Amino acid sequence: MTSIASPTIPIALTIAGSDSCGGAGMQADLRTFAVHRVHGTCAVTCITAQNTLGVTRVDALPPEAVVAQIDAVADDIGFDAVKTGMLLDRAIVAAVAEKARQAGWSKLVVDPVMVSRTGAQLIDDEAVATLKNHLLPLGAIATPNRYEAQILSGLAIETLDDMKAAAEKIHHHTRHAVLVKGGAMSGNCHGVDVWFDGDRLEVLQTTAVNTRHTHGTGCTLSAAITANLARGNDPLSAVKAAKQYVTEALHRGLNIGNGQGPVGQGDFRF
C-alpha cells in the first residue's frame, strides 16, 4: 500500500475552538490548511454552538485536555507552524502560553480572538490580560482586528493613522510583527490592514468586497498565514499571500443560513 502524504508535506497545528456552522474556528483553519496543501492538525479548546446569526453556547475543555492534544501531535508527528485562535478562558490561555514558551515555537501566529467584528466580547477579562501579557509576546505575528487592537494598544481606532499607531504600540509591547486588520473599519479603510514588524510599516489593501458573508474571515486569514509559514515563506510574504487568499474567499462567500454566511475557503464551483 502506498501512503498519500510524504514525510515532507508541511504540517501546521491550530489551537482553536470548534464552530458548529463550519465557517470559522478550527473548521476554517483545517480547510484553509488543506487548500494550501498543508496537513492540518488540531488542539480543540472549546466547543461553540453557533450559526450565521450568533453564538448560543460555549463549553470549554479542561486546559490539560488542550495540552494533551498538543503533546500528542508534537511527540509523534511534529509541525512546521502553529496558530492560536479562540482560547476562551484564562486557564487555557496560560496553559498554551506555557507550552509555547517551553517549546520555543518560532513560527507562531497569535490571532488574539477576544472581540468579534460586531464588537461582542468572546473571552473574559482575565483571559484578555493573560493573552496580552503571556501569549502575545511569544507569537511571531499577531493579527488583532480593530477592536482587539484597541484593547491591546489602549488607543481609539478610527482612521488609517490610528491603525498605524496601534500597530506600532502593540509591536512595542510584543517586539514581534503585528497585522492590524481592517474588516471592521468603515469608509476607505474597510478591508485595509496595517503591518508593522519594527522595521517595515506596510498598508495592505485590496478592493473591499461588498458582501455580508464574512463569517470566519479572521480565522481564514491567520490560518493562511500559518500555512504559508509552514511552507517556508517569510512572514511578510506569508501575510501578503494570505490577504490575497482571504479576498478570494470573500468573493466565494456562501449564502447559507439567515445571517452572515461563511467565507468560501475552498472553491466549491464544479
Ligand SMILES: Nc1ncnc2c1ncn2[C@@H]1O[C@H](COP(=O)(O)OP(=O)(O)OP(=O)(O)O)[C@@H](O)[C@H]1O
Ligand atoms: N468586506 C471586505 N473586503 C475585503 N477584505 C475584507 C472585508 N472584510 C474583511 N476583510 C479582510 O479580512 C481579513 C480579516 O479581517 P477582520 O477585521 O474581518 O477580522 P476578524 O474580525 O478577526 O474576523 P472574524 O469575522 O472572523 O472575527 C482582513 O484581511 C480584512 O481586511
Ligand SMILES: Cc1ncc(CO)c(N)n1
Ligand atoms: C470558534 C470560533 N473561533 C473564532 C471565531 C471568530 O471568528 C468564531 N466566531 N468562532
